[in-house]
Amino acid sequence: MNPSDTIVACATPAGYSSIAVIRVSGEQAISLLQEIFRTAESTTELQAQHVYYGSVVDPETGETIDAVLATAFRRPHSYTGEDVVELSCHGNPLIVDRIVRTLIELGARTARRGEFTKRALLNGKIDLLQAEAVLDTVYATCEQARKLALLQYEGKLSEMIYELRSKIVDILFLVEAEIDFPDEEDVLYDQVEFSAKLEAIITEIDDLLRGASTGLKIKEGYRILILGRTNVGKSTLFNRLLGHDRAIVHEQPGTTRDFLEESAQIGGIYVRLFDTAGIFGKATGPDAIAQQRTKSLIEDADLILLMFDGSESMNEEDVLLYDSVKYKPKLLLVNKIDLNLKLADERVLSDSIKISAKTGKNIASLLDRVKCILLPNELKDQVLITRHRHIDILNRARKYLIDAKNAPTIETVAYELHSALNEIGELTGKVFRKEIIDRIFEEFCIGK
Numbered sequence: 001m002n003p004s005d006t007i008v009a010c011a012t013p014a015g016y017s018s019i020a021v022i023r024v025s026g027e028q029a030i031s032l033l034q035e036i037f038r039t040a041e042s043t044t045e046l047q048a049q050h051v052y053y054g055s056v057v058d059p060e061t062g063e064t065i066d067a068v069l070a071t072a073f074r075r076p077h078s079y080t081g082e083d084v085v086e087l088s089c090h091g092n093p094l095i096v097d098r099i100v101r102t103l104i105e106l107g108a109r110t111a112r113r114g115e116f117t118k119r120a121l122l123n124g125k126i127d128l129l130q131a132e133a134v135l136d137t138v139y140a141t142c143e144q145a146r147k148l149a150l151l152q153y154e155g156k157l158s159e160m161i162y163e164l165r166s167k168i169v170d171i172l173f174l175v176e177a178e179i180d181f182p183d184e185e186d187v188l189y190d191q192v193e194f195s196a197k198l199e200a201i202i203t204e205i206d207d208l209l210r211g212a213s214t215g216l217k218i219k220e221g222y223r224i225l226i227l228g229r230t231n232v233g234k235s236t237l238f239n240r241l242l243g244h245d246r247a248i249v250h251e252q253p254g255t256t257r258d259f260l261e262e263s264a265q266i267g268g269i270y271v272r273l274f275d276t277a278g279i280f281g282k283a284t285g286p287d288a289i290a291q292q293r294t295k296s297l298i299e300d301a302d303l304i305l306l307m308f309d310g311s312e313s314m315n316e317e318d319v320l321l322y323d324s325v326k327y328k329p330k331l332l333l334v335n336k337i338d339l340n341l342k343l344a345d346e347r348v349l350s351d352s353i354k355i356s357a358k359t360g361k362n363i364a365s366l367l368d369r370v371k372c373i374l375l376p377n378e379l380k381d382q383v384l385i386t387r388h389r390h391i392d393i394l395n396r397a398r399k400y401l402i403d404a405k406n407a408p409t410i411e412t413v414a415y416e417l418h419s420a421l422n423e424i425g426e427l428t429g430k431v432f433r434k435e436i437i438d439r440i441f442e443e444f445c446i447g448k
C-alpha cells in the first residue's frame with residue numbers, strides 16, 4: 001500500500017439504487033474532481049465541506065455521464081485525514097463503473113478492502129479500537145450492538161485503555177527510577193504501594209473481561225432454545241417469534257425432525273433462535289441423532305424456553321425434559337391457554353408464563369421476560385468489549401501484571417511491566433503489528 005496513491009471506490013452496495021456514493025482519497029482527489037466535475041461555479045475554488053450540484057463529464061469528449069452532488073474535504077479535516085471527495089451519483093452500476101473508470105484513467109487506483117479506514121488509522125484520525133468499531137457499526141445486528149459500536153467509535157473504550165496504560169507507565173517510572181538510582185535518599189518506590197496500585201489495575205482489567213462475555217453475546221447473538229415434547233406448539237412459537245412461517249406446523253406429531261435455526265431481534269437484542277425436534281426418551285435411527293443434537297443445543301443455550309401443552313396433563317416425557325434442564329437458565333411456558341386447562345402440575349403452573357402461541361396471547365410478556373433475563377441491566381453508556389482479540393490481549397496483559405507483582409527482582413518487575421504495556425499498545429494499534437492490522441482490515445468491505 002503506497003500512502004501517496006489516490007484511491008477510489010464505490011462506498012455503497014453494488015446494484016441498482018436511488019443513489020450511489022463514490023469516494024476518492026489522496027493527494028490527487030481534489031484535482032481529479034476538478035477534471036471531471038462541471039458546476040455553475042468555478043471548480044478551481046471549490047469550498048471544503050460544501051455540497052455542489054453539477055455533472056460528471058468525460059474529460060476527453062466532454063460528454064456528460066451523470067448529474068451528481070460533489071463534496072470535497074481538505075486534509076486533515078476528512079475521514080481519512082487526506083483530501084477526500086465524495087460523489088453522489090444515480091445508483092446504476094453502469095454510471096458508477098464509468099465514473100470510477102474515468103477516475104482510474106486519470107491516475108487514481110481502486111481502493112482495497114477497508115483502505116479508507118486504514119488510512120484514517122495510519123494518519124492518526126482514529127486508533128485501532130475505533131477502526132474496529134467502524135466495522136462493528138456497519139455490521140451491527142441489533143440496537144444494543146449498534147450502541148456498543150458507537151461508544152467504541154466515539155473513543156470511550158480507547159479512553160479506558162489509555163488510562164490503564166498511563167497508570168502502568170506511572171508505576172514503571174518509579175520502578176525504573178529505583179533501578180537507575182538505588183541509593184537515592186528520596187525513596188519513590190514503595191513495595192506496598194506498588195502492589196496496591198498493580199492490584200487496582202488488575203481489578204480494572206478483570207471488570208473489562210467480565211463485561212466481555214455480555215459484549216460478545218450482544219454481538220454474536222444469544223442462543224435461545226425452544227424445547228418441549230412433540231406437539232406442544234414449539235414450531236408455532238418459533239414462527240411467531242420470527243414473525244413469519246419458517247417452521248412447518250402440523251397436528252401430526254414429529255413434524256420437526258431436526259433443529260431449525262434463525263436470527264431474530266427481541267427487544268433490541270440479537271438472538272439465535274432454535275426450534276428443536278420434540279423427541280425425548282427412547283429413540284432410534286434419525287430420531288436418536290436429532291435427540292443427540294438437541295442435547296448439545298441444551299448445553300450451549302443461553303436461555304431455554306421449555307414448553308408444556310396446557311390442554312393436556314403432564315406426561316413422562318414432560319417430566320424427563322423438566323429434569324434435564326433443571327440447572328439451566330430457563331423459562332417455563334404453558335401453551336394453548338386458548339383451550340381448556342388440563343395441566344395440573346403445581347411446579348409448572350406456579351412458575352410459568354401462560355401463552356397461546358397460536359393466538360399470540362401473552363407473547364409480549366414473554367418477550368419482556370426474555371429481555372430481562374438476557375440483559376437485566378439496560379446498557380446505557382457502559383463500554384463493553386466485543387472481540388476475542390481484545391479478550392486475548394487483556395488476558396496476556398493481566399498475566400504480565402500478576403508476574404510483575406510477584407517478580408523476584410526489580411529488574412524483572414520492569415520487564416513484566418514493559419511486556420504488559422506492549423500488549424495494551426496492541427489493543428489501540430500504538431504497537432503496530434502488520435499481520436494483525438491486515439487481518440482486521442480484510443474483514444472490511446471495499447469503499448469503507
Ligand code: GDP
Nearest residue numbers: 231232233234235236249250251336356357358
Ligand atoms: P411442535 O411439534 O411442538 O413444534 O408443535 P406445533 O407448533 O407443530 O403445533 C402442534 C399443533 O398444535 C398444531 O396443530 C398447532 O396449530 C397447535 N398449536 C400450537 N400452539 C397452539 C395454541 O397456542 N393453541 C392451540 N389451540 N393450538 C396450538
